[in-house]
Amino acid sequence: MIGNVYSTICPGCNFGCGLYIRENGELEVDFRKSSPANAGKLCRFGMSLPRFYTPARSIVDGRETTLDEAAKEAAKRISSTKGSVAFLSLGNTTCEEHLAFQKLAESFGSLYTGVELGALPGDVHQTLSVGIPYSEIEAAKHIVLFIDPYEQYPLIVRRLLLAKKKGAKITSIWWKDMPLADENLRPADTSKLQLTGDSLIIADFHPLSDTEQVKSLLALAKNAGAKITFLKPFVNSTGAYILSMDAKQKSLAQLIEDINKGTIKTLFCLESDILELMPEAIAKLTNLIVQTGQESAITKKAHIVIAHEPLYKKRGTLINNEGRAQAPGGAGTGGLEALGTIAGTKFDFDSLHESVKKMIGITAVDEFTVPAYERPTYAAPRATAKPPDAKILLASVYNPFMWSGLADDNDFVELSLNMVRALKLLKGGTVKINYNGSLLEKKFKVAPVQDNVLLTGKRIGIEKGAITPVEVSR
Amino acid sequence: MQKGEMFLGWSTKEDIRKRGGSGGLVTSVLAAALDKKLVDSVVVLKKINDFEAVPVITSDVNEVLNSAGSLHSVPSNFAKLIANKNLKVALPAKGCDVRGIIEQGKRNTIKLDNTFIIGLNCGGSMHPTVTREMLEVMYKIRPEDVHGEEIEKGKLIFETKDGKEHAITIDELEEKGYGRRESCRYCTIKIPNNADLACGNWGVTGELAGKATFVEVNSEKGAELLQNAVDAGYVQIQKPDEKGIAARARIKGAMEGLSRKWKEKVFIPMDNRLEYFRKELENCIDCGACKTVCPTCSCGDVSKCTEFHYRGDAYKMSMYHLVRFLHLADSCIGCGQCTDVCPVDIPLTRLYRRFANPVQEELKYEPGMDLRRPPYFEVKLND
Ligand SMILES: Cc1cc2nc3c(=O)[nH]c(=O)nc-3n(C[C@H](O)[C@H](O)[C@H](O)COP(=O)(O)OP(=O)(O)OC[C@H]3O[C@@H](n4cnc5c(N)ncnc54)[C@H](O)[C@@H]3O)c2cc1C
Ligand code: SF4
Numbered sequence: 001m002i003g004n005v006y007s008t009i010c011p012g013c014n015f016g017c018g019l020y021i022r023e024n025g026e027l028e029v030d031f032r033k034s035s036p037a038n039a040g041k042l043c044r045f046g047m048s049l050p051r052f053y054t055p056a057r058s059i060v061d062g063r064e065t066t067l068d069e070a071a072k073e074a075a076k077r078i079s080s081t082k083g084s085v086a087f088l089s090l091g092n093t094t095c096e097e098h099l100a101f102q103k104l105a106e107s108f109g110s111l112y113t114g115v116e117l118g119a120l121p122g123d124v125h126q127t128l129s130v131g132i133p134y135s136e137i138e139a140a141k142h143i144v145l146f147i148d149p150y151e152q153y154p155l156i157v158r159r160l161l162l163a164k165k166k167g168a169k170i171t172s173i174w175w176k177d178m179p180l181a182d183e184n185l186r187p188a189d190t191s192k193l194q195l196t197g198d199s200l201i202i203a204d205f206h207p208l209s210d211t212e213q214v215k216s217l218l219a220l221a222k223n224a225g226a227k228i229t230f231l232k233p234f235v236n237s238t239g240a241y242i243l244s245m246d247a248k249q250k251s252l253a254q255l256i257e258d259i260n261k262g263t264i265k266t267l268f269c270l271e272s273d274i275l276e277l278m279p280e281a282i283a284k285l286t287n288l289i290v291q292t293g294q295e296s297a298i299t300k301k302a303h304i305v306i307a308h309e310p311l312y313k314k315r316g317t318l319i320n321n322e323g324r325a326q327a328p329g330g331a332g333t334g335g336l337e338a339l340g341t342i343a344g345t346k347f348d349f350d351s352l353h354e355s356v357k358k359m360i361g362i363t364a365v366d367e368f369t370v371p372a373y374e375r376p377t378y379a380a381p382r383a384t385a386k387p388p389d390a391k392i393l394l395a396s397v398y399n400p401f402m403w404s405g406l407a408d409d410n411d412f413v414e415l416s417l418n419m420v421r422a423l424k425l426l427k428g429g430t431v432k433i434n435y436n437g438s439l440l441e442k443k444f445k446v447a448p449v450q451d452n453v454l455l456t457g458k459r460i461g462i463e464k465g466a467i468t469p470v471e472v473s474r
Numbered sequence: 475m476q477k478g479e480m481f482l483g484w485s486t487k488e489d490i491r492k493r494g495g496s497g498g499l500v501t502s503v504l505a506a507a508l509d510k511k512l513v514d515s516v517v518v519l520k521k522i523n524d525f526e527a528v529p530v531i532t533s534d535v536n537e538v539l540n541s542a543g544s545l546h547s548v549p550s551n552f553a554k555l556i557a558n559k560n561l562k563v564a565l566p567a568k569g570c571d572v573r574g575i576i577e578q579g580k581r582n583t584i585k586l587d588n589t590f591i592i593g594l595n596c597g598g599s600m601h602p603t604v605t606r607e608m609l610e611v612m613y614k615i616r617p618e619d620v621h622g623e624e625i626e627k628g629k630l631i632f633e634t635k636d637g638k639e640h641a642i643t644i645d646e647l648e649e650k651g652y653g654r655r656e657s658c659r660y661c662t663i664k665i666p667n668n669a670d671l672a673c674g675n676w677g678v679t680g681e682l683a684g685k686a687t688f689v690e691v692n693s694e695k696g697a698e699l700l701q702n703a704v705d706a707g708y709v710q711i712q713k714p715d716e717k718g719i720a721a722r723a724r725i726k727g728a729m730e731g732l733s734r735k736w737k738e739k740v741f742i743p744m745d746n747r748l749e750y751f752r753k754e755l756e757n758c759i760d761c762g763a764c765k766t767v768c769p770t771c772s773c774g775d776v777s778k779c780t781e782f783h784y785r786g787d788a789y790k791m792s793m794y795h796l797v798r799f800l801h802l803a804d805s806c807i808g809c810g811q812c813t814d815v816c817p818v819d820i821p822l823t824r825l826y827r828r829f830a831n832p833v834q835e836e837l838k839y840e841p842g843m844d845l846r847r848p849p850y851f852e853v854k855l856n857d
Binding site: 005033034368 | 522537756
C-alpha cells in the first residue's frame with residue numbers, strides 16, 4: 001500500500017492482471033503499466049472493480065455483528081454439525097488462507113475446490129493446474145482455441161494477436177467465428193483439426209467443465225505431440241489446485257449431490273459465490289456460512305457472513321495461470337484470523353507463507369519471474385465425450401461477471417442470421433426460449449454463430465450446466 | 475520575477491539536488507509551495523523502481539522531497555487524477571499532462587486558478603513493459619540490474635549496478651519497435667509553455683550540466699511559484715547565458731522537426747479508410763478503458779458515446795468509437811493513454827488522430843495549449 005493506493009491483482013480470473021486501486025472515498029481503478037501479465041491493461045471486469053468491491057458486513061441470522069462474533073457463531077454451528085459440513089474454496093483467495101481453510105476442512109468436514117480432479121487421472125493433474133507462460137503462447141506457431149478469448153479471458157487476446165504478428169496460425173473451435181482466427185471450426189468438426197508438434201491447444205478448466213471433454217482435449221494434445229494449456233476463472237485457481245493436489249477434495253457436482261442427499265447440512269464458502277450455480281441446493285442448507293471481503297448475491301442468503309478486508313487489502317500469495325507468484329497488495333490478515341477462531345487455533349501467516357512457497361516451489365514472491373514448473377508427461381486419457389444431440393442448444397459462455405455474480409451489460413443472446421430468418425425474428429425484437437416448460441423472452445444479437453446455437457454470457461435462469469437443450473420461437 | 479523570464483535553478487538541499495533529474499528544482503518548488511501554503515496538496519510519483527511509480531496526492535512535504543528524479547518509463551496521466559477533486563494543488567506535468575489539465579479546466583472539472591502546473595520538457599516517455607523487454611532483447615541486461623538511465627546525443631543510455639554504461643541510439647531502438655511510445659514520437663510539445671513554468675535540462679551547459687534545471691516562467695502563477703521557492707530558501711536561481719538559451723531553442727527546433735517527420739511516417743494517407751477502421755476495431759471488447767483514461771473527456775457514466783452504443787447491436791463498427799472519434803476530433807491531445815490501456819492492443823491514439831489531425835488543422839485549434847474554447851462547444855443547435 002502506498003498512501004491510499006493498493007497495487008493489487010484483479011480478482012476477475014486467473015490471468016493475474018495487475019492494477020492499482022485508489023481509495024478515495026470511492027474506489028478508483030488506475031492502470032499499473034509495469035504489471036507483467038497485462039501491461040496495465042484491464043478488461044470490462046477489471047474496469048468494473050469499484051462495483052465488485054462493495055464492502056460486506058458481518059451478519060448472524062440477519063443481525064449485523066462483528067467479525068469475531070460471526071466467526072465464533074460459525075465455529076459453534078460447524079462443531080454442532082460436524083460430519084455434515086462442507087468447506088468450499090474455489091480459489092478466490094490467497095494461498096495462505098486457502099491452506100488454513102484446507103486444514104480446517106480436514107478436521108471438521110470435507111474440502112470442495114469445485115473441480116472434478118478426482119475424476120481425472122493423477123498424471124494430468126499438474127497439466128490442469130498450471131498453465132504455460134504467456135510468452136510461450138506468443139511464441140507458438142499454431143494456436144488452437146477451445147475458448148472464446150474475447151468474452152472469457154480477454155487479456156489473452158493481445159497475446160494471441162502478438163503470436164499472429166509473429167506468424168502464428170490461429171484456429172478457433174467454437175460455436176461462433178472469432179475475428180482473430182485464421183480458421184474457424186465448429187465443436188462438432190474437431191476431428192477435422194490438423195495438429196502437429198508445433199500446435200498449442202488453449203482450453204479452460206473450471207467447476208462446470210465437462211470431464212469427458214477435458215479428457216478428450218488432453219488426449220488430442222497427447223496423440224499429436226501438441227502442447228496444451230488450461231486457463232482458469234478464479235484469481236488463485238492455480239494456487240488452490242497446487243496446494244490441494246494431494247488433499248482429498250470434491251467437485252461442485254458432488255457438493256450438490258451431497259446436499260440433495262442430506263449428508264451435507266452446513267456449507268462454509270470461503271470467498272466463493274456459487275449461488276447462481278446451485279440455487280436449489282443452497283436453499284436446502286441448514287447453515288450457509290460465507291466468509292468474504294465483498295457483498296454479493298450469496299451474502300444476502302447466508303445465515304452467517306464473516307466479513308473481512310477485500311482481496312486488495314490482503315497479505316498473501318496468489319498464483320496466476322502461468323504459475324507466476326504475485327501479492328494481492330495489502331497487509332490484512334482478517335481472513336486468517338477468522339479461520340483461526342473457527343478452528344480454535346491461531347494461524348500464523350509467516351509459517352503458512354513458508355509452507356506455501358515450499359509447496360509451490362519458490363523461494364520468494366517475484367512477479368517478474370515465472371518459476372519453472374514440472375511439466376510431466378501423461379498417458380492419453382480415454383474419453384467418451386459425446387456431442388449434445390438436441391436440435392437447438394443454449395450455450396453459456398462463462399466469463400468473470402458470471403463467475404462472480406456481477407451484473408454486466410449483456411442481457412441478450414447471440415444467434416445467427418439464419419436463425420433470425422428461419423424464425424422470422426423481428427429486428428430489435430426478442431426470441432422466445434423454452435426449456436422444459438420455462439419460457440423466456442430475450443433480446444438477441446446477430447453474430448456469426450452456429451445456426452442451431454444460442455450463446456449467452458449471462459445466466460438467464462433455465463440453464464442445465466454449460467449446455468442446455470432448448471426450443472426457440474418468435 | 476515576471477512572465478517570460480528564464481533562469482537556471484537548483485535545489486539548495488544537496489541530497490535533493492543529487493537525486494533530482496537535473497538539480498532537483500522541480501521537487502523543491504513543489505515542496506516550497508506546500509510548505510508555504512500556496513497549495514494544500516501536491517501530486518508526486520512514488521518510485522517503486524526505474525519502471526514503476528505510483529502517482530499520489532500528498533500534503534506531506536517530506537513525501538514531496540522524496541519524489542525527486544525523472545522517470546522516463548512512467549507514462550503517467552495526471553489530469554484525470556486531479557479532476558473532480560476540487561484541489562488547490564501543484565504538480566509536475568509533461569506536455570500532455572498540461573494539455574489534459576487545461577482541457578479539464580475548460581470543462582469545469584479542475585479549477586485552473588487553483589492549479590499550479592510545473593511543466594517538464596519532454597522528449598518522450600516509454601512504456602515500462604516495452605522497456606523491460608527492450609532491456610532484455612536489445613541491451614541484453616536484466617531490468618533488475620538497471621541503476622539509472624539518461625538520454626544523451628540521441629542515445630538511450632542505461633547504467634547498471636556494476637557501474638557500466640550501455641548505449642544504443644534511439645533511432646535504432648525505435649526502428650525495432652522499442653524506445654518511445656508512438657504518440658511521443660510525433661508529439662510536438664517539447665517545451666510546455668502552456669504550463670505555469672517550463673522546466674528541463676536543455677540549455678543547461680558547462681559545469682551546471684546535470685546539476686541545474688532551465689526554467690522558463692510562462693505565467694504570473696509561475697512567477698509566484700518560483701519566487702515562493704526562492705524566498706523560502708528551497709531553490710537558488712541565476713540567469714542563463716545566451717549560449718544556453720540558444721542551445722535550448724536549437725534542440726527544441728530539432729526535436730519538433732523530428733516529430734513532424736514521425737507524423738508523416740505514421741499518418742500515411744490511405745484509401746479505404748472504412749475498412750481500415752473496421753479491421754482495427756474488430757477486437758474491441760467494450761471495456762471502456764479508453765474513455766476512463768482519456769485526459770480530455772469529462773463525461774461521466776452517462777455520455778453520448780455510451781448512450782448511443784448497445785452491446786447487443788451488431789453494427790460492423792461500434793457506435794461507441796464512432797461517437798468518440800467525432801467527439802474528440804477537436805479535443806484529442808494525442809497523449810497515447812488510450813493506446814497504453816487498450817486490453818486488445820488497438821492503436822487507438824493513431825485512430826483518434828486520423829480524425830483529429832485534419833480537423834484541428836482546419837480549425838487552427840490546438841487543444842490544451844491555451845484557454846480557447848473547444849470549437850465544438852461553439853456549435854449551437856440553431857447554427
Ligand atoms: C518523461 C520525461 C521526459 C523528459 N524529457 C526531457 C527532454 O527531452 N528534455 C529536457 O530538457 N527535459 C526533459 N525532461 C525533464 C527533465 O528530465 C527534468 O525532469 C527537469 O529538468 C526537472 O529536473 P529537476 O531535477 O528539477 O526535477 P526533479 O526535482 O527531479 O523533479 C521531477 C519531478 O517530476 C516528477 N516526474 C518524474 N517522472 C515523471 C513522469 N514520467 N511524468 C510526470 N512527472 C514525473 C517527479 O515526481 C518529480 O516531482 C523530461 C522529464 C520526463 C519525466
Ligand atoms: S477479469 Fe481476468 S482478464 Fe479481466 S482484468 Fe481481471 S484478471 Fe484480467
